[in-house]
Amino acid sequence: MMTVMAAGRAVRRGLFGGVSAGRVGAVLGRNVGALRSGPAYWLVLLSGFFEPLLYLLSIGVGVGALVGAVPVGGRPVDYAVFVAPAMLAVSAMSGALAETTFNVFFKFKYARTYDAVLATPVRPVEIALGELTWALVRCLFYTLMFLVVMVVLGLTSAGGALAAFPATALVGLAFGAVGMAISTFLRGWQDFDLLTTGQFTLFLFSGTFSPVQDYPVVFEVIVTLTPLYHAVELVRGLAVGPAGWMLLVHAGYLVVMAVAGLWVASRRIGKLLLV
Amino acid sequence: MAEEPLIVARGLVKRFGEFTAVDGIDVSVERGEAFGFLGPNGAGKSSTMRMISCVSAPTAGELRILGMDPVRDGVAIRGRLGVCPQLDNLDTDLSVFENLTTYARYFGLSRAEARRRAGELLEFVQLADRAKGKVEPLSGGMKRRLTIARAMVNDPEIVLLDEPTTGLDPQARHLLWERLYQLKRRGVTLVLTTHYMDEAEQLCDRLVVMDGGRIVAEGSPRELIARYSTPEVVELRFAGGADAAVKLDGVGERVDPLPDRVLVYARDGDAAVAEVHRRGLAPSSVLVRRSTLEDVFLHLTGRTLVD
Amino acid sequence: MAGSGVHATVAVLERHLTLYRRLFWASAMSSFLLPVLFLVSIGLGVGGYVGDLGGVSYLQWIVPGVMASTAFQMAVGETTYPVLGDFKWTRGYHAMRATPVRIGDMVAGQVLVMVVRVLPQAVVFLLVVLLFGGLRSWWSVVTPLVCAAVVVASALPVMGFSARIDNDGYFALLFRFVMIPMTLFAGVFFPVAQLPVVAQWLAWVSPLWHGVELCRAATLGVAPPWPVWAHVACLVAWTVAGGWFAMRGFARRLAV
Numbered sequence: 001m002m003t004v005m006a007a008g009r010a011v012r013r014g015l016f017g018g019v020s021a022g023r024v025g026a027v028l029g030r031n032v033g034a035l036r037s038g039p040a041y042w043l044v045l046l047s048g049f050f051e052p053l054l055y056l057l058s059i060g061v062g063v064g065a066l067v068g069a070v071p072v073g074g075r076p077v078d079y080a081v082f083v084a085p086a087m088l089a090v091s092a093m094s095g096a097l098a099e100t101t102f103n104v105f106f107k108f109k110y111a112r113t114y115d116a117v118l119a120t121p122v123r124p125v126e127i128a129l130g131e132l133t134w135a136l137v138r139c140l141f142y143t144l145m146f147l148v149v150m151v152v153l154g155l156t157s158a159g160g161a162l163a164a165f166p167a168t169a170l171v172g173l174a175f176g177a178v179g180m181a182i183s184t185f186l187r188g189w190q191d192f193d194l195l196t197t198g199q200f201t202l203f204l205f206s207g208t209f210s211p212v213q214d215y216p217v218v219f220e221v222i223v224t225l226t227p228l229y230h231a232v233e234l235v236r237g238l239a240v241g242p243a244g245w246m247l248l249v250h251a252g253y254l255v256v257m258a259v260a261g262l263w264v265a266s267r268r269i270g271k272l273l274l275v
Numbered sequence: 276m277a278e279e280p281l282i283v284a285r286g287l288v289k290r291f292g293e294f295t296a297v298d299g300i301d302v303s304v305e306r307g308e309a310f311g312f313l314g315p316n317g318a319g320k321s322s323t324m325r326m327i328s329c330v331s332a333p334t335a336g337e338l339r340i341l342g343m344d345p346v347r348d349g350v351a352i353r354g355r356l357g358v359c360p361q362l363d364n365l366d367t368d369l370s371v372f373e374n375l376t377t378y379a380r381y382f383g384l385s386r387a388e389a390r391r392r393a394g395e396l397l398e399f400v401q402l403a404d405r406a407k408g409k410v411e412p413l414s415g416g417m418k419r420r421l422t423i424a425r426a427m428v429n430d431p432e433i434v435l436l437d438e439p440t441t442g443l444d445p446q447a448r449h450l451l452w453e454r455l456y457q458l459k460r461r462g463v464t465l466v467l468t469t470h471y472m473d474e475a476e477q478l479c480d481r482l483v484v485m486d487g488g489r490i491v492a493e494g495s496p497r498e499l500i501a502r503y504s505t506p507e508v509v510e511l512r513f514a515g516g517a518d519a520a521v522k523l524d525g526v527g528e529r530v531d532p533l534p535d536r537v538l539v540y541a542r543d544g545d546a547a548v549a550e551v552h553r554r555g556l557a558p559s560s561v562l563v564r565r566s567t568l569e570d571v572f573l574h575l576t577g578r579t580l581v582d
Numbered sequence: 583m584a585g586s587g588v589h590a591t592v593a594v595l596e597r598h599l600t601l602y603r604r605l606f607w608a609s610a611m612s613s614f615l616l617p618v619l620f621l622v623s624i625g626l627g628v629g630g631y632v633g634d635l636g637g638v639s640y641l642q643w644i645v646p647g648v649m650a651s652t653a654f655q656m657a658v659g660e661t662t663y664p665v666l667g668d669f670k671w672t673r674g675y676h677a678m679r680a681t682p683v684r685i686g687d688m689v690a691g692q693v694l695v696m697v698v699r700v701l702p703q704a705v706v707f708l709l710v711v712l713l714f715g716g717l718r719s720w721w722s723v724v725t726p727l728v729c730a731a732v733v734v735a736s737a738l739p740v741m742g743f744s745a746r747i748d749n750d751g752y753f754a755l756l757f758r759f760v761m762i763p764m765t766l767f768a769g770v771f772f773p774v775a776q777l778p779v780v781a782q783w784l785a786w787v788s789p790l791w792h793g794v795e796l797c798r799a800a801t802l803g804v805a806p807p808w809p810v811w812a813h814v815a816c817l818v819a820w821t822v823a824g825g826w827f828a829m830r831g832f833a834r835r836l837a838v
Contacts, residue, residue: 044754058766067631193608210627330679350682358680364673380593381681
């Protein structure tokens with residue numbers, strides 16, 4: 001039996017460069033198991049969906065009634081139509097970040113979950129992939145519900161929603177990977193204040209509530225370098241339009257984020273825990 | 276006229292719903308003595324302590340502390356007590372020194388007085404070099420000493436200590452006992468709970484043994500040993516298990532067979548050992564020792580695990 | 583008698599100030615920087631599309647709202663994790679309980695420290711928005727006091743809530759189903775009159791809406807939607823009911 005398992009492991013090592021889908025799945029399974037621990041985590045998970053929705057209703061619909069139309073790609077659209085895809089991108093970002101920063105940090109520092117995991121054949125990169133997959137599950141759960149709301153409220157077409165859904169997966173992956181890398185650098189809870197402030201600043205100034213073209217030029221250039229801007233533009237382009245080759249640039253930015261984040265995170269986890 | 280005892284309880288009862296934690300106890304503690312509540316977990320020691328520290332109201336019976344009623348005069352009484360709780364509740368976000376000054380202010384000490392007391396007390400508990408440091412990195416023994424220093428900040432007449440050395444290593448315990456002994460010499464009345472017999476023997480002038488919410492014995496450690504045990508105890512181990520116990524009938528005053536050994540309570544341990552050998556028994560190990568409070572305690576509260 | 587009465591309340595207040603000194607920069611960031619960012623993003627950014635609202639610019643219109651909601655958010659933030667922590671993790675209230683400090687001192691001291699914090703914060707915020715041209719009346723000087731009233735009226739009920747829960751997961755629910763909806767729908771960003779009737783009722787019940795409208799009346803120099811005494815009465819009602827709820831919660835939790 002042992003030899004069969006060892007052989008299987010060797011084969012998989014050859015096929016996937018050492019990453020075992022089974023072990024990644026085990027890390028993922030731990031999180032699914034935690035869902036059964038009680039209603040508290042479930043409720044927290046579920047409630048996360050409401051935050052961007054409330055913003056959509058308040059700023060998008062409430063303030064939107066005062067605003068009228070906003071130009072998107074030279075075409076005037078309803079303000080709520082403008083804000084909705086931004087909130088969709090934000091819900092992908094915050095769903096992924098909540099899981100990979102707060103929860104990963106807690107498991108890292110306090111619950112010492114990974115010390116126990118690394119005492120088994122599971123490797124750092126597999127922990128990173130497992131956590132990231134879980135973050136992605138949470139993120140897609142939010143964005144799927146949010147897209148349903150958008151279609152119901154007439155803020156996007158069914159086709160737009162179908163096009164935007166995979167894009168939200170990319171957004172979640174990119175932020176999840178970077179969030180995990182960041183959480184390996186956090187010293188304590190006080191750093192979360194900094195992180196939250198940073199996240200909130202991105203939330204306010206990424207072309208979310210008003211088009212970046214309105215910002216002063218210097219400001220606009222800075223914003224175009226930040227990650228949420230690309231997420232918002234990608235999702236908005238697919239959900240509302242206009243589609244263009246720029247979408248590939250936005251997607252490319254997010255892919256680079258995901259790969260770099262994952263690379264740093266798995267190196268850091270290994271370095272911090274395998275001493 | 277003799278001074279009224281600092282703490283008097285008559286038929287004191289504490290119930291939580293259906294559960295009776297303290298079931299009618301009578302206690303009196305005189306000024307300057309060190310008084311102990313002994314008992315297994317769940318005996319009602321901590322509930323009694325909480326009533327004495329005026330944070331939990333008695334369900335029935337009479338309780339007077341410093342001549343006052345703990346329910347009506349709680350604030351005034353608490354101003355003259357020092358409390359060292361079982362669970363550390365130091366302020367981990369404050370420095371060691373600030374822990375004392377902040378606490379001192381709760382008693383209405385002026386800022387200058389609070390700083391002076393804090394400095395003195397840190398010397399007393401040998402933590403002066405940690406004054407500016409954080410609480411978190413302190414060892415368990417240091418934290419407990421800091422908590423005791425904090426309990427002393429208002430120069431209390433009575434200091435209540437709930438299991439003061441639980442979870443500490445031997446060195447830390449001895450240092451703590453030595454400091455508490457110094458307090459007692461200064462005339463501070465100590466009231467403590469413990470389930471360590473050596474601690475009770477070290478510190479207490481007088482103690483009560485509690486079990487199931489009642490007091491099952493009362494006296495000085497020496498008196499209790501004299502009353503409920505014999506001067507010496509012989510511990511015998513047999514290679515073949517404890518079957519030999521039946522053949523020990525009549526040796527010493529009392530025979531107590533345990534799963535791994537047999538205890539023989541005797542006035543004269545060596546004579547009892549001689550009797551064992553005379554009966555042709557060959558224990559694999561023999562230990563003659565003085566009787567301790569532990570023997571009294573186990574005799575009174577039974578050997579079943581309470582948890 | 584030493585330790586009783588005002589002394590004990592002040593001692594509790596000092597304890598929280600000592601703690602606050604350590605967190606000053608982190609909290610200054612969230613309590614000062616964030617509202618200004620909000621003002622720039624929504625007030626200037628979105629405001630550019632809104633134009634006038636009842637004869638004033640959109641920025642001027644949301645300044646008082648952002649101000650009151652910042653005070654409200656501080657009150658909620660400071661009475662959730664810190665309060666549960668002092669019951670559950672550091673057991674700070676248990677330590678106080680063993681001294682002459684009474685439940686009333688614990689609650690009052692902690693609320694007062696928030697008042698001490700919110701007053702200078704509100705003044706600094708006023709000075710900044712003055713540079714943006716966000717104020718229209720000298721009545722603006724009373725807004726720090728309104729913010730203090732909002733803090734007291736919202737902190738007390740939340741303290742009562744925190745004293746009754748054991749799992750901090752419930753805070754996520756409080757934030758997402760009470761705090762954030764109140765911030766977003768209690769007249770901070772758009773008039774409550776736009777809401778469906780039921781939601782309007784909820785807004786009228788909330789302490790934040792009364793604070794927002796009083797601040798807005800002050801900075802714009804206009805009369806509030808309800809008589810001033812009615813707004814004040816609602817804040818007082820929250821304070822009294824919240825105070826009772828908090829005191830009972832503390833007493834129960836500490837009297838086990």
